[in-house]
Amino acid sequence: MADLPQIGPVERRAVRIEVPAHWADHRFLGRAVLPGVEAMQLLAFWTRRFRPAVQLQSIGQAAFDKFLELPPAGEAIEAYCDLTDLPHGVVQAALVTRRQAKTAALTRTITHAQVVYKPSPPPVAAMPLDMSAALAGPCFSVAPDHLYESLVPFGPHYRNIAQPLQLAREGALTLIHAPDLADHQTDMPLGSPFVPDAAFHAACVWSQRFAGVVAFPVGIAERRVVDPTRPGETYVGRVFPVRTDGATLVFDIWVLGLDGKVRELLTGVRMRDVSGGRLRPPEWISAMRAPPAPGDVKGCVAMTLIERDNVMPFAEQCLSGRERQRLEKMGPKRRKGFLAARLACKRLSRTLEGNDWTTPAHEIETLAADGIRPSCPSGPGKAFHYCSVAHDRRFAVAVSAGHPIGVDVETPDACLLKALHFFTNGTEQAQVRFSALGEIDAAVRVWSVKEAVAKVLGITLADAWQRTEVIRIGSEESRLRIDNGPPAQAFHKDIGNHVVTWVVLR
Numbered sequence: 001m002a003d004l005p006q007i008g009p010v011e012r013r014a015v016r017i018e019v020p021a022h023w024a025d026h027r028f029l030g031r032a033v034l035p036g037v038e039a040m041q042l043l044a045f046w047t048r049r050f051r052p053a054v055q056l057q058s059i060g061q062a063a064f065d066k067f068l069e070l071p072p073a074g075e076a077i078e079a080y081c082d083l084t085d086l087p088h089g090v091v092q093a094a095l096v097t098r099r100q101a102k103t104a105a106l107t108r109t110i111t112h113a114q115v116v117y118k119p120s121p122p123p124v125a126a127m128p129l130d131m132s133a134a135l136a137g138p139c140f141s142v143a144p145d146h147l148y149e150s151l152v153p154f155g156p157h158y159r160n161i162a163q164p165l166q167l168a169r170e171g172a173l174t175l176i177h178a179p180d181l182a183d184h185q186t187d188m189p190l191g192s193p194f195v196p197d198a199a200f201h202a203a204c205v206w207s208q209r210f211a212g213v214v215a216f217p218v219g220i221a222e223r224r225v226v227d228p229t230r231p232g233e234t235y236v237g238r239v240f241p242v243r244t245d246g247a248t249l250v251f252d253i254w255v256l257g258l259d260g261k262v263r264e265l266l267t268g269v270r271m272r273d274v275s276g277g278r279l280r281p282p283e284w285i286s287a288m289r290a291p292p293a294p295g296d297v298k299g300c301v302a303m304t305l306i307e308r309d310n311v312m313p314f315a316e317q318c319l320s321g322r323e324r325q326r327l328e329k330m331g332p333k334r335r336k337g338f339l340a341a342r343l344a345c346k347r348l349s350r351t352l353e354g355n356d357w358t359t360p361a362h363e364i365e366t367l368a369a370d371g372i373r374p375s376c377p378s379g380p381g382k383a384f385h386y387c388s389v390a391h392d393r394r395f396a397v398a399v400s401a402g403h404p405i406g407v408d409v410e411t412p413d414a415c416l417l418k419a420l421h422f423f424t425n426g427t428e429q430a431q432v433r434f435s436a437l438g439e440i441d442a443a444v445r446v447w448s449v450k451e452a453v454a455k456v457l458g459i460t461l462a463d464a465w466q467r468t469e470v471i472r473i474g475s476e477e478s479r480l481r482i483d484n485g486p487p488a489q490a491f492h493k494d495i496g497n498h499v500v501t502w503v504v505l506r
Contacts, residue, residue: 008085012096013050015081017042018185021073025155028216029275034068035158036217037193037200039113043093045186046081047117054091056189058121061092061114062220068097068112082111089119124226129260130346130361132238133315135173137305137395138496139166140287142205150282151208152201157181160198162234166310167209172202172239173310176255180232191228196266199237199253203271206239207249208281213273215249221268229255229263236312248272260314298477298491300401300502301385304347305495308340308396315339318346318361326371340396341374341389342366348398349376352385373458376400388455392498399502406456407502408448416443423447423465431473441499446470448501449480449490456503457482 017034024032044056071077082094094114098107141164142151148159162177176199178192200217207215229235236256243250249271255264273279297303316339319327323342327335345366350356368375376387376398385400388407399407417439420429428446435442454464471487472479478490480503493500 011050011083013046013081013083015042015046015079017077017079019070019073019075019077020183020185022155022157022181023070024073025157027154028067029278031067032070034070034112035193035197036062036064036113037197039064039068039095040115040223041183041186041188041190041193043081043095043113043115044189047083047091047093048189050081050083051091054117055119055121056117057225058118059115059223059225060118060221061116062223063115064113064218066110066112068095086116090116092116121224124224124262124265126360127254127256127262128350128357128359128361129314130318130343130364131240131357132173132236132254132256132260132312133318133361134306134311134340134343135166135168136170136344136347137168137307137310139168139307139310140209141166142285147201147205151205151214151285154201158194158197158201160194161201161237165202165205166307167206169210171241171251172206172237173312174198174202174237175234176237177234178229178231182231188228188231190225191264192231195229195235195237195255196223196253196264199239199255199266200269200271202237203239203249203251203253203269205285206241206251207244207271208285209287210241211244211249212281212286213249214275214279214281215271216274217269217271218248218274219268219270220266221270222266224265225263226265227257227261227263234258235263236314242268256314258313260312260317297399297493297502300399300405300491300504302348302351303397303399303493303500303502304344304351305500306340306344306347306396308336308391308394311336311339311343315343318343320362320365320367322365322367322371326367337391337396341391341398344396344398345374345376345387345389348387348400352376352400374398388452388502390451390455390500394496395498395500397500401502401504403504403506404456405502405504406452406454407500408451408455409498409500410444410448410451411498412440412444414440416440416447423450425469428470431470435473437473437475441475442473444499445473445478445490445492445501448492448499449478449503452490452501452503453480453482456505 026035080096084092095112144161162175165174238254240252251269253266346364374387374389387400389398390407390409392409397409432442450464453468454461490503
């Protein structure tokens with residue numbers, strides 16, 4: 001018995017919760033309820049008051065057990081803060097209320113939220129910044145107004161996703177604005193509660209799109225407040241799905257400043273349907289209608305797409321020294337495409353390294369020795385991979401293969417038909433004219449095949465027009481000859497009204 005951990009007695013402290021007007025905007029099934037982030041804020045404030053020596057920056061085992069329904073603004077809730085000493089200097093804090101039973105002279109104690117505070121937390125590990133600089137696409141975008149009207153129907157004070165939310169299989173990414181709203185009750189020891197709350201909204205929308213459930217947070221394994229967020233400032237919220245195959249979904253969430261520095265980490269965020277099935281995602285959010293992700297691609301090892309318009313402000317910090325030097329010589333339009341292409345190559349390199357999520361982004365060099373051609377480095381003992389990149393107005397695409405490869409991405413456009421005689425011969429023009437794909441879709445495949453050949457051979461586009469003949473045009477695969485040589489293959493993939501084409505020369 002002497003080896004059992006010693007748990008101290010519960011210290012119960014009476015507390016009073018003043019209900020500000022803006023809490024009424026946080027509603028569940030028509031009822032105003034205390035947000036979980038506000039419960040954590042109150043517990044931190046009370047713990048600091050009653051146990052000043054406790055460190056509040058490392059929070060574990062957070063659980064939101066029961067909703068605390070709120071009275072009208074201006075009224076107060078009489079509650080308790082239960083503090084318990086656990087082994088190794090850990091302190092548990094719980095928000096508790098008492099309720100009189102309606103049919104008997106009994107009082108029931110209800111725990112609404114509880115957390116533990118851990119002493120001397122280890123330093124936060126360096127984060128691979130490119131993972132938060134952009135999502136690997138294609139992405140589905142939800143405008144804030146539409147999001148809060150249809151998916152997370154909270155009132156104005158809790159509508160803090162500040163730009164269209166980007167959703168992809170690998171997670172969610174957005175900007176979050178912390179309203180300039182003071183908290184006279186707690187002085188915000190954990191920073192603005194609106195920031196992690198909005199990150200939960202992003203995870204909720206991801207759950208609706210990809211898991212078919214309206215999921216709310218019910219617990220957090222660990223929360224690290226590195227640098228408390230501040231009212232009136234804007235932050236980046238990045239949501240990572242960790243486990244999504246059961247009734248309870250699990251996410252990790254990073255909150256970063258616009259400078260790329262980590263402000264807060266939430267790991268093991270547990271979310272599930274707490275409505276008993278009464279809340280269902282609207283049909284339009286379903287991923288069943290989403291354009292396919294790159295997935296398995298014929299003829300090459302891997303493919304990554306980055307949405308150019310979704311690159312975060314700190315993306316330049318992901319670049320190596322040589323990449324920065326090249327970026328500095330570019331104008332604004334070229335810089336945007338170059339940044340997206342570098343991020344795509346870095347993601348591709350991580351995939352080739354067996355999902356390496358630890359190497360700092362700036363240590364992944366994506367320029368070849370000539371400072372122009374792309375590179376997707378692999379570690380010692382790993383197979384060498386050729387790499388190619390392309391971008392249009394929406395996507396930057398990076399592909400790799402064990403043989404020389406070239407890639408192009410285009411949007412089908414009727415203008416190609418007017419220029420058809422420039423880049424095709426008579427036989428190719430006849431194929432385009434009578435193709436079952438339609439003239440525009442056939443023409444864009446011929447054009448993109450020759451663009452890809454130009455890259456794989458390192459020649460001009462005009463030379464590729466002359467030296468390459470497309471001998472069969474297909475929806476997913478075409479055939480070509482270079483310099484009247486043996487037939488080669490080109491592969492196509494339709495992604496969100498864009499055609500990605502790649503050619504591998506063996």
